[in-house]
Amino acid sequence: MRNLMVKLKYDGKDFCGWQVQNGLRTVQSVFQETLWDVLGEKTPIHGCSRTDSGVHANEFCVSFRTECSVPCDRLPLALNAKLPCDIAAFDCIQMPNDFHARYNCRGKQYRYLILNSQLRDPFLHARALWYKYPLDAEFLNAQAQDYLGMHDFSAFCSAGSDVQDKVRTVSQCGVRRLADNPDMLEFTVTADGFLYNMVRIMVGTLLQMSAGMLKKDSIPDIILSKDRNKSGFTAAACGLYLNKVLY
Amino acid sequence: MRNLMVKLKYDGKDFCGWQVQNGLRTVQSVFQETLWDVLGEKTPIHGCSRTDSGVHANEFCVSFRTECSVPCDRLPLALNAKLPCDIAAFDCIQMPNDFHARYNCRGKQYRYLILNSQLRDPFLHARALWYKYPLDAEFLNAQAQDYLGMHDFSAFCSAGSDVQDKVRTVSQCGVRRLADNPDMLEFTVTADGFLYNMVRIMVGTLLQMSAGMLKKDSIPDIILSKDRNKSGFTAAACGLYLNKVLY
Numbered sequence: 001m002r003n004l005m006v007k008l009k010y011d012g013k014d015f016c017g018w019q020v021q022n023g024l025r026t027v028q029s030v031f032q033e034t035l036w037d038v039l040g041e042k043t044p045i046h047g048c049s050r051t052d053s054g055v056h057a058n059e060f061c062v063s064f065r066t067e068c069s070v071p072c073d074r075l076p077l078a079l080n081a082k083l084p085c086d087i088a089a090f091d092c093i094q095m096p097n098d099f100h101a102r103y104n105c106r107g108k109q110y111r112y113l114i115l116n117s118q119l120r121d122p123f124l125h126a127r128a129l130w131y132k133y134p135l136d137a138e139f140l141n142a143q144a145q146d147y148l149g150m151h152d153f154s155a156f157c158s159a160g161s162d163v164q165d166k167v168r169t170v171s172q173c174g175v176r177r178l179a180d181n182p183d184m185l186e187f188t189v190t191a192d193g194f195l196y197n198m199v200r201i202m203v204g205t206l207l208q209m210s211a212g213m214l215k216k217d218s219i220p221d222i223i224l225s226k227d228r229n230k231s232g233f234t235a236a237a238c239g240l241y242l243n244k245v246l247y
Numbered sequence: 248m249r250n251l252m253v254k255l256k257y258d259g260k261d262f263c264g265w266q267v268q269n270g271l272r273t274v275q276s277v278f279q280e281t282l283w284d285v286l287g288e289k290t291p292i293h294g295c296s297r298t299d300s301g302v303h304a305n306e307f308c309v310s311f312r313t314e315c316s317v318p319c320d321r322l323p324l325a326l327n328a329k330l331p332c333d334i335a336a337f338d339c340i341q342m343p344n345d346f347h348a349r350y351n352c353r354g355k356q357y358r359y360l361i362l363n364s365q366l367r368d369p370f371l372h373a374r375a376l377w378y379k380y381p382l383d384a385e386f387l388n389a390q391a392q393d394y395l396g397m398h399d400f401s402a403f404c405s406a407g408s409d410v411q412d413k414v415r416t417v418s419q420c421g422v423r424r425l426a427d428n429p430d431m432l433e434f435t436v437t438a439d440g441f442l443y444n445m446v447r448i449m450v451g452t453l454l455q456m457s458a459g460m461l462k463k464d465s466i467p468d469i470i471l472s473k474d475r476n477k478s479g480f481t482a483a484a485c486g487l488y489l490n491k492v493l494y
Contacts, residue, residue, distance in 0.1 A: 011369040056370075076366060085372040119323060122258040123303075123374070125332040180427050 003099055005063045006035075006075065007091040012056040013126040013238070014086055019050050027051070027087060031062065034082045038075070039068040048101040048245045049108065052197075054126070054237035058111070061245045063101035107171070107246040110199045112187040112239045114207075121183075128184065129203075129239035133211065137185055140175040140206050146219035147173045147189065147202060154226035156202055157195035158234060166226075168193050175206070188243070197234050205232030250346055252310045253282075253322065254338040259303040260373040260485070261333055266297050274298070274334060278309065281329045285322070286315040295348040295492045296355065299444075301373070301484035305358070308492045310348035348492075354418070356491040357446045359434040359482065361454075368430075375431065376450075376486035380458065384432055387422040387453050393466035394420045394436065394449060401473035403449055404442035405481060413473075415440050422453070435490070444481050452479030 008031065016024040020032075028047060036042045048061040070078060076089040083089065113128035115121055116135045124130070150169040157166055172190035187203055205222065208214040214222075214232055222230045255278065263271040267279075275294060283289045295308040317325060323336040330336065360375035362368055363382045371377070397416040404413055419437035434450055452469065455461040461469075461479055469477045 009369050011372070080367050085367070086369045088367040088369050090366045119337045120327050120332070120335040122256050122333045122335050125258070127370070 001065050001067055003063065003065050003095045003097050004072065004075070005061055005093050005095050005099065005101060006079070006089050008057060008060045008062060009088050009090060010057050010060065011086040011127075012051060012054050016053045017051050017055065018047050018060070027057075027060070030084060031087060034079055035064070037082060038070070038078050039066050041067060046101045048105050049194075049242065051242055052237050052240075055240045055242070056127070056238075057242040059244055060242055061101045061105075061247075063095060063099055101245075104247055105193075105245055107190060107192045108194065108242060109172070109188060109190040109244040109246070110194070111241040111243040112189075112199060112203045112235065113241070114185040114187070114203075114239060115183060116185050117183040126238045129236050131207065135185055135207075135210055137175050137177045140185070140187075140210060143206055143209055143217070143219060144173045144175050144187065144189075144202075146217070146223075151223045152226055153195055153198055153223065155222050155228055155231045156198045156205075157228065158197040158201070159228065161196035163195060166195055168195065168198070190244075190246075199240060200235045200237065201228075201231050201233075203232075203235040203239070207235065208232035248312050248314055250310060250312050250342045250344050251319065251322070252308055252340050252342050252346065252348060253326070253336050255304060255307045255309060256335050256337060257304050257307065258333040258374075259298060259301050263300045264298050264302065265294050265307070274304075274307070277331060278334060281326055282311070284329060285317070285325050286313050288314060293348045295352050296441075296489065298489055299484050299487075302487045302489070303374070304489040306491055307489055308348045308352075308494075310342060310346055351494055352440075352492055354437060354439045354493040355441065355489060356419070356435060356437040356493075357441070358488040358490040359436075359446060359450045359486045360488070361432040361434070361450075361486060362430060363432050364430040373485045376483050378454065382432055382454075382457055384422050384424045387432070387434075387457060390453055390456055390464070390466060391420045391422050391434065391436075391449075393464070393470075398470045399473055400442055400445055400470065402469050402475055402478045403445045403452075404475065405444040405448070406475065408443035410442060413442055415442065415445070437491075437493075446487060447482045447484065448475075448478050448480075450479075450482040450486070454482065455479035 015027050018027045020029045043064045045064040072092040075092040079089040115124050115128040115130045147170045152167050154166045170191045175187050178184040262274050265274045267276045290311045292311040319339040322339040326336040362375040362377045394417045401413045417438045422434050425431040
């Protein structure tokens with residue numbers, strides 16, 4: 001019995017997030033059907049996190065135990081041959097017996113893309129937030145540094161979460177304009193864990209500071225308030241990518 | 248009565264090409280419906296070329312005459328507010344009275360994208376040709392230079408074309424690996440005009456030379472043969488982008 005980890009990429013546009021939900025097309029339900037078909041056994045699978053409807057993944061890790069003897073270097077190819085065009089497997093690694101994609105996760109990096117242009121781009125539909133008003137990447141980057149460190153991020157957690165401990169440690173955070181497309185802004189954040197909608201509220205808060213609807217340098221006060229009403233709006237799911245999973 | 252040119256971008260995946268066809272979703276039919284709605288008059292429109300089903304455009308030019316007084320800098324925004332997510336207008340210029348987007352076109356540049364990786368990429372589905380076998384960009388680039396110049400490109404024209412004169416002048420042609428994604432190869436070609444499927448057959452010919460199914464350095468002989476049976480396969484539409492239109 002091997003314990004395997006498979007890495008996936010997916011375009012979240014036509015998925016109702018990761019987790020199985022009755023009657024809805026989710027990444028977990030589509031992936032596990034294909035995996036069970038390839039392995040010939042209905043083994044339970046564990047995802048590294050739950051992504052919301054419309055959120056994308058450049059790297060999403062799944063672990064499962066299997067009796068199947070398919071070699072690790074063959075499994076992604078066998079899966080890709082049967083997976084639909086919006087999911088692909090790109091790696092498979094044999095892990096220690098007690099490894100679990102969710103419980104062993106030490107941290108994650110998310111990426112949030114903003115198309116900052118007066119004009120829509122058909123190639124970025126559902127793949128970036130379209131934001132028409134001018135943005136200053138250096139200003140946003142300077143403000144984003146206030147997210148760094150260990151804080152109670154209650155003000156950056158949507159209602160509906162049943163998580164008790166809302167302390168998380170942000171180890172990296174930044175905003176930059178992409179070199180190959182100056183209309184694109186990229187927000188990246190790395191932390192040991194994330195609360196419900198945390199990245200999207202972080203982005204919405206920066207955008208509202210840029211627009212003057214929230215005060216400059218107010219992130220430390222918003223964090224201290226632990227009040228969701230003090231932070232900004234929840235930026236659209238379509239701009240968000242789970243980018244790296246750290247073990 | 249002004250004569251205007253509007254520039255469009257579109258994701259060709261869900262369009263049956265440019266030209267109006269009964270009962271099919273085409274770029275022309277969707278765009279002219281929106282334009283007529285915005286202008287308040289059913290003016291005939293002229294596209295710079297016909298793109299095939301599934302082919303994309305980073306720049307496609309359309310000209311039309313109008314009595315409507317909407318300023319040029321407002322028209323793209325007014326159109327974008329009503330166009331579907333897979334088309335956007337990004338420029339509008341007033342042209343001389345006798346300008347026609349197709350007849351005045353002096354040349355075009357096409358771009359063809361190839362995902363050269365063992366693994367599929369969900370974000371490039373329907374946006375690049377997926378080619379699994381190793382490709383040598385320098386070899387392909389060297390071979391592509393044989394397309395340069397004025398030639399009868401009959402060997403690079405699909406059956407079904409009623410064009411008589413098949414002489415075209417290729418002024419630029421090249422293959423390179425993209426700096427920001429080494430799994431991506433880009434073929435670009437600029438000419439004064441293109442025959443039916445010409446770019447896709449040029450790409451298919453290079454890929455078959457790479458695979459050893461066509462002889463190295465055989466492009467001059469294939470051109471001289473004027474025989475479609477001597478050139479390579481027609482590479483898939485999804486990798487092709489109309490990139491620039493020259494006036």
